Amino acid sequence: DVPDTLSHLLAFVLVLLGAHPLGLFFPKYFRLPLITGYLVAGILSGPFLANLLNEDVVGILGSYVNAFALSFISFQAGQEIYLPELRPQIKSIVALLATYYCTAMALGTTVFMLAAGVSFYSGLVHRCQLGIELMFASISVLVSPSTVMGLKVELNSVGPFTHVALGTCMTAEFVVLVSFSVSRVVASIYCAKLAREHRLHHGHRAHEPRARSAARTRDDPHLPAAERPA
Structure with a gap:
């Protein structure tokens, strides 16, 4: 409209x-x-x-x-991002990113594991829960590039610390994509296996009443032989 x-x-x-x-x-x-x-x-x-x-x-x-x-x-x-300026800071960027990633993943996974009892995935098996918790933890690693760029432009900041912060922020985007993809594959494998077992279990339970009904009909002495199931 x-x-x-x-x-x-x-x-x-x-x-x-x-x-x-x-x-x-x-x-x-x-x-x-x-x-x-x-x-x-x-x-x-x-x-x-x-x-x-x-x-x-x-x-x-x-x-x-x-x-x-x-x-x-x-x-x-x-x-x-200007590579000649970032090259002297590569070791600092890698060290900061590795520390930040490991800390965020460990804390995030622990928090979501402790909160699993009140979450939507509380009834799932532990391996499926772990895959979901790893996905949430991977998202928690994200750093907002808009905030970093907004502060840099507003303050007109330059120098080694700015290069490390900007390089870490932009590299973290790639790391999060890889980490989330791996976590999603793990969750898909174990949760899909659980869903398949759940469907088989419910299909078997749905088949049991029909089998018992057919057995009762077959053994009914008052039912004509022509109407009894084979």
């Missing part, structure tokens, strides 16, 4: 215009980055508070806004 789409676009533009001065308010009075104000503006205008951007607006424009934002963030991050 064209009028509804135009009204949704107008609401989105008005929220964008209002988010900019609100974003400037936080660095001036609270010494917080601009992105904090933008996050607060999004929370206030979202469907759970002011409802300026209701669920229909989020559903219609969300995918397009995410696609454009990811494109600009990826382009800006790729523009900032």
Whole structure:
């Protein structure tokens, strides 16, 4: 519907215009980055508070806004990565990424294992639960490139620490993709095996009443021989 789409676009533009001065308010009075104000503006205008951007607006424009934002963030991050500057920091990037990945995976898997009793996968076998927990833990390794790039651009930061942070953030994206893919394969193997056994078990249980009914009919002395099952 064209009028509804135009009204949704107008609401989105008005929220964008209002988010900019609100974003400037936080660095001036609270010494917080601009992105904090933008996050607060999004929370206030979202469907759970002011409802300026209701669920229909989020559903219609969300995918397009995410696609454009990811494109600009990826382009800006790729523009900032300069291999001659990163080469002296490769050892630091690898060490930081390995420490962060192992810590996040260990803590994430432990937390989800402890919470398995109240989760949707509480009734599954342990191997299937482990695959699901590894997927959740892999997602927890993610680092937001938008936050890193926003702070870098706002502060105009340069130097070894900036190169290490940016290199770790961008490399973590690749590591998370590989880790999540492996965890998904593990979960698919054991959970698919469990689902197959579950279907066989229920099929056998559904067949038992029919077999008992046929046996009773066959042994019924009052039933004519022509109507008895073979």
